[in-house]
Amino acid sequence: MRPEDLLCPSPKGLYSPAGDFYVDPVRAVPRALITHGHSDHARRGHGQVLATRETLDLMALRYGANFAGATQALAYGESVDINGVRVTAHPAGHVLGSAQMALDWRGLTIVASGDYKDAADPTCAPFAPVRCHVFISEATFGLPVFRHPDAAAETAKLVNSVGLFPERAHILGAYSLGKAQRMMALLRQAGHAAPLYVHGALTEITDYYEAKGMALGPIRPVKGVAKAELAGAIVIAPPMALTDVWTRNFPDPVTAFASGWMRVRARARQRGIELPLVVSDHADWDGLTASVAATGCEELWVTHGAEDALVHWAGTRGLRARPLHMVGYAEEDEDAQAAAEGEPPPAAAEGEAEAGAGDGAP
Amino acid sequence: MNRFAALLDRLAYEPRRNAKIRLMADYFRATPDPERGVALAALTGKLAFTNAKPGLIRTLIAERTDPVLFEMSYDYVGDLSETVALMWPAPPKAAPAANHPPFLSEIVEGLEVLPKRDLPGQLAQWLDGLDETGRWALLKLITGALRVGASARLAKTAVAALGDIPPDEVELVWPGLTMPYRELFAWVEGRAERPETLDPAPFRPVMLAHAVEDEGFGGLAAADFAAEWKWDGIRVQAVSGRSLEGERVTRLYSRTGEDLSAAFPDLVAALDFEGALDGELLVVREARVQSFNVLQQRLNRKTVTAKMLAEFPAHIRAYDLLTEGGEDLRPLPFRARRARLEALAARLIAGGHDRLDLSPMVPFASWEALAAARADPAGAGAGPDAAAVEGVMLKRWDTPYLPGRPKGPWWKWKRDPHTVDAVLMYAQRGHGKRSSYYSDYTFGVWTAGEDGDVLVPVGKAYFGFTDAELLEIDKFVRSATVNRFGPVREVLHAPDEGLVLEIAFEGLARSTRHKSGVAMRFPRVARLRWDKPPREADRLETLEALLRSEG
Numbered sequence: 001m002r003p004e005d006l007l008c009p010s011p012k013g014l015y016s017p018a019g020d021f022y023v024d025p026v027r028a029v030p031r032a033l034i035t036h037g038h039s040d041h042a043r044r045g046h047g048q049v050l051a052t053r054e055t056l057d058l059m060a061l062r063y064g065a066n067f068a069g070a071t072q073a074l075a076y077g078e079s080v081d082i083n084g085v086r087v088t089a090h091p092a093g094h095v096l097g098s099a100q101m102a103l104d105w106r107g108l109t110i111v112a113s114g115d116y117k118d119a120a121d122p123t124c125a126p127f128a129p130v131r132c133h134v135f136i137s138e139a140t141f142g143l144p145v146f147r148h149p150d151a152a153a154e155t156a157k158l159v160n161s162v163g164l165f166p167e168r169a170h171i172l173g174a175y176s177l178g179k180a181q182r183m184m185a186l187l188r189q190a191g192h193a194a195p196l197y198v199h200g201a202l203t204e205i206t207d208y209y210e211a212k213g214m215a216l217g218p219i220r221p222v223k224g225v226a227k228a229e230l231a232g233a234i235v236i237a238p239p240m241a242l243t244d245v246w247t248r249n250f251p252d253p254v255t256a257f258a259s260g261w262m263r264v265r266a267r268a269r270q271r272g273i274e275l276p277l278v279v280s281d282h283a284d285w286d287g288l289t290a291s292v293a294a295t296g297c298e299e300l301w302v303t304h305g306a307e308d309a310l311v312h313w314a315g316t317r318g319l320r321a322r323p324l325h326m327v328g329y330a331e332e333d334e335d336a337q338a339a340a341e342g343e344p345p346p347a348a349a350e351g352e353a354e355a356g357a358g359d360g361a362p
Numbered sequence: 363m364n365r366f367a368a369l370l371d372r373l374a375y376e377p378r379r380n381a382k383i384r385l386m387a388d389y390f391r392a393t394p395d396p397e398r399g400v401a402l403a404a405l406t407g408k409l410a411f412t413n414a415k416p417g418l419i420r421t422l423i424a425e426r427t428d429p430v431l432f433e434m435s436y437d438y439v440g441d442l443s444e445t446v447a448l449m450w451p452a453p454p455k456a457a458p459a460a461n462h463p464p465f466l467s468e469i470v471e472g473l474e475v476l477p478k479r480d481l482p483g484q485l486a487q488w489l490d491g492l493d494e495t496g497r498w499a500l501l502k503l504i505t506g507a508l509r510v511g512a513s514a515r516l517a518k519t520a521v522a523a524l525g526d527i528p529p530d531e532v533e534l535v536w537p538g539l540t541m542p543y544r545e546l547f548a549w550v551e552g553r554a555e556r557p558e559t560l561d562p563a564p565f566r567p568v569m570l571a572h573a574v575e576d577e578g579f580g581g582l583a584a585a586d587f588a589a590e591w592k593w594d595g596i597r598v599q600a601v602s603g604r605s606l607e608g609e610r611v612t613r614l615y616s617r618t619g620e621d622l623s624a625a626f627p628d629l630v631a632a633l634d635f636e637g638a639l640d641g642e643l644l645v646v647r648e649a650r651v652q653s654f655n656v657l658q659q660r661l662n663r664k665t666v667t668a669k670m671l672a673e674f675p676a677h678i679r680a681y682d683l684l685t686e687g688g689e690d691l692r693p694l695p696f697r698a699r700r701a702r703l704e705a706l707a708a709r710l711i712a713g714g715h716d717r718l719d720l721s722p723m724v725p726f727a728s729w730e731a732l733a734a735a736r737a738d739p740a741g742a743g744a745g746p747d748a749a750a751v752e753g754v755m756l757k758r759w760d761t762p763y764l765p766g767r768p769k770g771p772w773w774k775w776k777r778d779p780h781t782v783d784a785v786l787m788y789a790q791r792g793h794g795k796r797s798s799y800y801s802d803y804t805f806g807v808w809t810a811g812e813d814g815d816v817l818v819p820v821g822k823a824y825f826g827f828t829d830a831e832l833l834e835i836d837k838f839v840r841s842a843t844v845n846r847f848g849p850v851r852e853v854l855h856a857p858d859e860g861l862v863l864e865i866a867f868e869g870l871a872r873s874t875r876h877k878s879g880v881a882m883r884f885p886r887v888a889r890l891r892w893d894k895p896p897r898e899a900d901r902l903e904t905l906e907a908l909l910r911s912e913g
């Protein structure tokens with residue numbers, strides 16, 4: 001009996017030959033376990049979907065009620081049998097409803113963790129390491145340069161900046177599911193009691209968080225608010241909106257961005273961010289390595305991100321590890337980043353043409 | 363140090379001048395002496411450490427991290443100090459609390475007295491005590507690579523903002539002050555009297571000219587203006603006075619207030635007068651002004667040798683007098699200042715002074731006559747010095763000496779070929795024997811953007827510089843890279859930091875392919891303007907005006 005008989009990589013995502021189901025498949029399949037509601041993990045059009053109640057609700061918000069043929073909710077700690085494979089959901093600490101899926105079959109345990117973080121987050125249940133034989137980990141921030149600082153201290157930077165520039169609006173870019181609501185909660189913990197204004201893309205999900213009992217304080221849609229009223233206000237928007245003409249509606253805005261990528265200066269500069277906040281919903285390097293160790297696993301499989309470094313680290317610990325080279329998983333942050341990197345700067349492209357323009361001169 | 367590092371970090375990301383001032387003022391307000399004074403020294407470029415070489419930093423990190431993970435990380439981040447700052451392992455939580463985050467002032471004091479062999483251990487201990495941003499700033503500081511996203515002038519403006527004091531006042535007392543500037547802070551905060559200007563030879567902020575667009579004398583009366591040659595040298599302010607002990611102190615400042623005295627001991631020793639004058643630094647051999655290229659050869663030398671002093675004698679061609687014998691002449695109209703300057707120069711020359719002379723006036727009755735003189739300086743009085751003339755300067759007879767760049771009183775009207783001062787924005791590796799150098803340069807000029815001025819690329823140049831200049835630019839590109847795109851590097855190009863290139867070109871054409879709307883014919887690097895802050899580079903409007911005049 002090999003672990004691959006229980007779970008193995010396939011072009012559509014992780015597949016269980018024993019249970020005949022997929023975990024976070026990137027294409028439509030008859031039966032899927034979904035770890036969390038981010039669009040790269042939770043796609044529409046599957047036959048049957050097994051996920052936490054929150055993940056199912058968030059998928060319905062995003063895709064409409066008919067996003068799958070049938071759905072089944074699984075609470076944390078609850079198990080269900082699929083063709084002889086026992087599936088149990090455990091909190092992943094990534095966003096509201098995020099779950100690690102533990103698969104037990106003939107005495108073998110594999111944990112597919114989806115995305116996770118071991119740092120505290122007031123908007124979701126804390127990550128709980130699960131003992132297993134094989135642990136499947138992401139490696140979004142799988143390099144030792146990624147060490148996320150205390151989120152409260154990063155949040156304080158934003159609050160202080162509002163104090164220093166009360167005549168300017170602060171636009172905070174934050175991923176619309178999870179990060180945005182976590183920043184709202186962190187701002188409240190930091191004592192910022194004023195209304196928070198939100199971009200239209202955030203309202204439904206934020207309403208859902210509040211309906212689940214999260215107290216996020218006064219939240220107002222920014223649409224229709226007079227420019228002058230936004231002086232000194234914090235406006236939360238999806239990252240893509242930061243570079244949009246939409247930002248012209250604000251008084252001399254300071255653009256902030258909450259993301260683990262902000263750790264590296266060149267990345268923040270590339271995006272023209274003026275106030276980078278290093279706040280991530282993924283585990284940092286210390287978090288990844290500590291979490292892997294805490295599972296007591298005998299083997300580590302790495303799905304997406306900086307696989308090589310994490311695999312190398314495992315090797316130095318005598319832990320068997322392999323990259324799965326899964327494609328199709330990246331946060332929206334990362335997608336935008338990749339697009340930006342693939343494109344030469346406009347000035348350099350012009351410079352090329354310039355060389356030709358000089359021809360024919362004396 | 364963590365707090366100071368956070369300020370540096372924020373300044374690096376903040377493009378707005380006023381916001382930078384407020385960030386610095388906020389820091390000064392919240393930080394006690396002497397820490398803020400040491401920070402002020404760092405912000406104004408007064409701290410220069412080169413204690414640690416990159417090799418030492420690599421050794422320290424190699425002792426603490428896995429080499430494969432380090433290489434992967436360095437490859438990803440692309441900057442050694444930043445990689446090490448981020449990767450540096452946190453000391454064990456149980457470490458003694460004696461490891462409080464070190465103050466900048468402690469570090470600066472420590473670096474001055476530390477024996478070389480103790481540096482690695484001390485550096486490691488400091489790094490243990492700092493956060494990521496603090497480590498980054500410390501590593502940049504001790505490798506001499508600290509770049510401040512604000513000019514010295516802006517830092518002083520922030521100090522002035524603590525009280526209700528004009529920035530020029532701070533500038534005036536500044537030369538007499540030293541780190542940690544306790545008396546300066548006490549004064550601006552209203553706790554003490556204005557510090558005595560102990561420096562008998564302080565810098566005065568200079569007055570600058572606007573460029574005459576070719577279409578443009580509309581409305582100006584020739585009789586209101588004086589004209590002089592615009593010399594192709596370095597604008598300097600020579601100041602001389604006596605200290606309280608009666609000792610003569612003479613200094614030579616660049617137009618940004620940088621003290622150039624050490625590079626021109628021959629000239630400083632020769633100047634013997636009481637006052638402050640404005641003039642052009644030139645190399646003069648056998649009574650003939652040499653071209654800028656000759657001056658450049660002297661500027662390029664790192665150390666001053668007797669041979670160089672003999673070969674490249676420095677000289678001042680004076681064109682304005684700001685103070686004389688303790689009297690401030692700046693409120694006087696140009697006509698009166700010129701008369702005082704002529705009298706002073708006559709006295710000095712009569713007294714045997716051979717390093718100073720007077721920049722002659724260019725008489726003209728009409729703009730047409732001036733245009734003719736500008737086109738033929740040799741025939742219009744400049745004689746054998748004509749090669750060092752790069753145009754004419756126009757100064758209103760009736761205006762006082764006003765610091766900054768007031769619109770109206772002073773104009774510069776450059777000669778053809780056209781030149782423009784542009785800012786280096788991107789550099790690309792060359793081909794063939796230049797493949798290891800960044801030798802192709804995309805440069806830009808200022809134009810109004812959404813939030814103030816932005817640089818817009820106007821062309822690309824890949825020749826015109828000497829081999830020595832290529833080395834200088836290449837070194838600059840590598841140390842000032844902010845982004846990499848394959849073979850292209852984006853270099854720092856902020857109002858107060860970056861490299862200004864004087865670009866010569868033969869003409870302009872309209873272009874729809876370029877964002878700027880103009881294409882240059884035969885652009886080349888005429889010279890490097892290390893002396894010029896990017897904010898003083900030319901504007902797109904200058905090129906557009908030229909375009910219109912060229913049809």
Ligand SMILES: [Zn+2]
Binds near residue numbers: 038094115
């Ligand atoms: Zn996710």
Ligand SMILES: [Zn+2]
Binds near residue numbers: 038040041114115138
């Ligand atoms: Zn993911």
